[in-house]
Amino acid sequence: xxxxxxxxxxxxxxxxxxxxxxxxxxxxxxxxxxxxxxxxxxxxxxxxxxxxxxxxxxxxxxxxxxxxxxxxxxxxxxxxxxxxxxxxxxxxxxxxxxxxxxxxxxxxxxxxxxxxxxxxxxxxxxxxxxxxxxxxxxxxxxxxxxxxxxxxxxxxxxxxxxxxxxxxxxxxxxxxxxxxxxxxxxxxxxxxxxxxxxxxxxxxxxxxxxxxxxxxxxxxxxxxxxxxxxxxxxxxxxxxxxxxxxxxxxxxxxxxxxxxxxxxxxxxxxxxxxxxxxxxxxxxxxxxxxxxxxxxxxxxxxxxxxxxx
Amino acid sequence: xxxxxxxxxxxxxxxxxxxxxxxxxxxxxxxxxxxxxxxxxxxxxxxxxxxxxxxxxxxxxxxxxxxxxxxxxxxxxxxxxxxxxxxxxxxxxxxxxxxxxxxxxxxxxxxxxxxxxxxxxxxxxxxxxxxxxxxxxxxxxxxxxxxxxxxxxxxxxxxxxxxxxxxxxxxxxxxxxxxxxxxxxxxxxxxxxxxxxxxxxxxxxxxxxxxxxxxxxxxxxxxxxxxxxxxxxxxxxxxxxxxxxxxxxxxxxxxxxxxxxxxxxxxxxxxxxxxxxxxxxxxxxxxxxxxxxxxxxxxxxxxxxxxxxxxxxxxxx
Numbered sequence: 001x002x003x004x005x006x007x008x009x010x011x012x013x014x015x016x017x018x019x020x021x022x023x024x025x026x027x028x029x030x031x032x033x034x035x036x037x038x039x040x041x042x043x044x045x046x047x048x049x050x051x052x053x054x055x056x057x058x059x060x061x062x063x064x065x066x067x068x069x070x071x072x073x074x075x076x077x078x079x080x081x082x083x084x085x086x087x088x089x090x091x092x093x094x095x096x097x098x099x100x101x102x103x104x105x106x107x108x109x110x111x112x113x114x115x116x117x118x119x120x121x122x123x124x125x126x127x128x129x130x131x132x133x134x135x136x137x138x139x140x141x142x143x144x145x146x147x148x149x150x151x152x153x154x155x156x157x158x159x160x161x162x163x164x165x166x167x168x169x170x171x172x173x174x175x176x177x178x179x180x181x182x183x184x185x186x187x188x189x190x191x192x193x194x195x196x197x198x199x200x201x202x203x204x205x206x207x208x209x210x211x212x213x214x215x216x217x218x219x220x221x222x223x224x225x226x227x228x229x230x231x232x233x234x235x236x237x238x239x240x241x242x243x244x245x246x247x248x249x250x251x252x253x254x255x256x257x258x259x260x261x262x263x264x265x266x267x268x269x270x271x272x273x274x275x276x277x278x279x280x281x282x283x284x285x286x287x288x289x290x291x292x293x294x295x296x297x298x299x300x301x302x303x304x305x306x307x308x309x
Numbered sequence: 310x311x312x313x314x315x316x317x318x319x320x321x322x323x324x325x326x327x328x329x330x331x332x333x334x335x336x337x338x339x340x341x342x343x344x345x346x347x348x349x350x351x352x353x354x355x356x357x358x359x360x361x362x363x364x365x366x367x368x369x370x371x372x373x374x375x376x377x378x379x380x381x382x383x384x385x386x387x388x389x390x391x392x393x394x395x396x397x398x399x400x401x402x403x404x405x406x407x408x409x410x411x412x413x414x415x416x417x418x419x420x421x422x423x424x425x426x427x428x429x430x431x432x433x434x435x436x437x438x439x440x441x442x443x444x445x446x447x448x449x450x451x452x453x454x455x456x457x458x459x460x461x462x463x464x465x466x467x468x469x470x471x472x473x474x475x476x477x478x479x480x481x482x483x484x485x486x487x488x489x490x491x492x493x494x495x496x497x498x499x500x501x502x503x504x505x506x507x508x509x510x511x512x513x514x515x516x517x518x519x520x521x522x523x524x525x526x527x528x529x530x531x532x533x534x535x536x537x538x539x540x541x542x543x544x545x546x547x548x549x550x551x552x553x554x555x556x557x558x559x560x561x562x563x564x565x566x567x568x569x570x571x572x573x574x575x576x577x578x579x580x581x582x583x584x585x586x587x588x589x590x591x592x593x594x595x596x597x598x599x600x601x602x603x604x605x606x607x608x609x610x611x612x613x614x615x616x617x618x619x620x621x622x623x624x625x626x
Contacts, residue, residue: 028488029495035551036485036530043525047324298362300527304325 019214020201021237026244028199030206034069037191037203041073044189045164049307052163056150056184057081057100057108058221059093062192063168064100064213065204069191070166072207076106080161084150087114089221099210109157113149120145143222147183155186164188172197172236175243176269177276178220178228185279196240234265242269312559313448316346317535317546321524321553324358327368331356331376334391337555338383344557347448349389352480352522352535353420353457354404356393359482360526365434369396372407372417381409388448390520392456392480394435395419401436406454406480408444416444420456421465428484428529431458441465443472450475450562453515457481460505470513471580475565477509481521485532485551494550499534503544511542514568514575516560523553540568 045051053070057063063081070079081104083097094110101108121142122128122135130137154165167190169179174193179185192200197218204214218228218236229235242261245251246269251259256266282294291297318337323329334351341349353359357368370376372395380391388410395405395417404420419438423431443453453469453476460466460479469477487497494500502519510517517538522531535548537558546558569575 025489027490029490029492032485032495032550033488036488039551040525040530047525299364300324300360300362302324302527303364 019205019211020198021235022198022202023237023241023244026196026198026202026237026240028195028202030203033195033199033203034072034207037069038073040189041070041166041191044302045074047302047307048164048188049309050162050164052078052080052161053166054080054082054154054158054161054163055166055168056154057083057097058168059083059090059096059100059213060216060218060221061204061209061213062170062200064096064209065200065207066166066168066192067100067104067106068204068207068209071104071106076104078163079104079106080157080163081106081108082154082157083108083110084113084153085110086117086146086222087112088224090219090224092216093221096210096213096216099213103210111153111157113146113153116149117142117146139223143220144180144183146222147180151183151186166191167193169193170197170200171195172240172243173228174280175247175276176232176239176272177279178232179279181279196244197236198240238265239269242266243273246270247273310561310563312561313348313450314344314346315518315537315558315560316341316344316349317518317520317537317548317556317558318349318351318355319520319523319533319535319548319552319554319556320352320355321531322352322355322358322522324526325361325364325368327357327370327376330358331380334380335383338380338385338387338389340555341557342385342387344555346387346557348446349384349387350478350480350518350520350535351389351391352520353392353406353482354394355480355522356391358526359522359531360529361394362430362434365394365402366396369394369402371396371398372405372414377407377409377414378412381414382412384409384412388446390454390478390480397436402434403438404431404435404456405438406456406478408446408452408454410447416442416452416454418442418454418456420459422458422462424458424461428486429458441468441472443469443474450516450565453477455479457483460509466509466513466515470515470575471578474513474515475562476516476518477513478518479506479520481519482531483521484529494534496532496550499532499550502534503536506536506538507542507544510538510540512574514540514572515565516540523551540565 045053051074053074055063055066057067067079067081081101083094085094118128120128120130120134121137127135158165165187167187169185169190170192171194173179201214219226245256253266257263285292285294287295320333338349370393390406390408392406395403406418407414408416421438421441423435423437425432443451446452451473453474455465466477483498485496485498488495489497492500506517506519519536521533521535523533524531532550533548533552534550536544537546537560539545545560548556
């Protein structure tokens, strides 16, 4: 969608050559970003009275990077990675997740969510708890259900582990709404939510996340063969560039057009951003009393007394 | 002349925990004394944390609060600058910085400019100060104290220098952001601040002391990078980004005289010219407002700024 001329190959780690495409305007100082995110994780946990974190490790780059960051922040012994494949998930995803766990030396836990999901939608012509209608559900509904099932598992596991759920969603998917509300977006805090996908790759390369994870096509892995870029019809470097100029740099449609972004893509991405506003905000509460939470009762989340004793 | 030893307390305050932060200040004052410091500078809202929102009223203290006087006593024969939420007698809340000397609160500066844009929401919770004065320190140096955003307005360092400041002290809670690789040290905020501080030191031929906090409040990570800049604009010391610590810097107060003899910018300042033009500008702004009210059909465009009658400017007096 964006003009190819302005995109250059970024370097994804000097020693290992170029792993991914990095639009130059999105290049960040990976060391500073890493420093901020590691400090953020450490402080979020400490201020909440926790020393441990856990996350859903999909085998993709986002959760792999967060696992590396949490391990650096609080030590691998304080990190639990939970693998939650469905029976149609790519076996490669589990392999890549195990690669991360082996590299970090953190705790790993595998929960097959197939019986939970199949218990609702049914399987092999047999209806499940959701009834005959749910048995015919399209893949989008199943995908959302899987994402929310994983959320349930993570929050359950957080109790015996005694840790907080660390978010793994990036800025690109948050802005276009490529996430499941109360599913993969559910977390106690998110260290990478202000990094575009291209920047996630940059920091992942700097932290030496395994190359095969950085190289592979991003996928929600909700059904076989699914990839983000095919499903949404964009390439991440192009989408990241457009979002960066549109949102971070406040360029108008006219200015974006003059920069070479196609009109149809500008309109489409603007629509995706607007239509997913609800996913990025706390649900509104009807204002009735003198002080209403989130409106005129405004306390920091980590206020005194808020930490687990 | 014996060098002046400055201790920069680049700490991470605990949000809303006044007693914990008071204890931390006492610890650092003790460490600074052992380190031979003459002046200890703590960051903006070091006693309370920054992202207070409705907690501001709960941690507010008056400037004559015994806990501040206690800190002043703990400072002993050192001078210290600490920052807190000040509740005035009329219950307005200010972001204040106090100079503690000789066991007492010697001077209080109330933050003048409250950023309320982007990630900032200060005006919602705080009142803006309305006095800009320097203070003669017992250290033999005249101080101009400012808080964070105050330094993003040119008139502040200029006025302080004209009022006799030889050392400009800025205490900050500056959130790190804009992580583009093109910036010096990879952080846009740090690059901007460094430009400002070197420029102010050079233009006012004064020392600039910057103490910025570290740590995390909610989503914000504060970047530290506290500095001391010589009157020549040269950075004498730059603290690490993001690391908590007590950093000592020795300065020669004689550098102010040397710089001002060699580069007499302050001698050549023309405050009367500045004042005359400021009066004119203010008068014209007033004219515009009057025009808008009294000549609504034409609108302000019918009378461009500068063409209205001067009212009380010295030029017509």
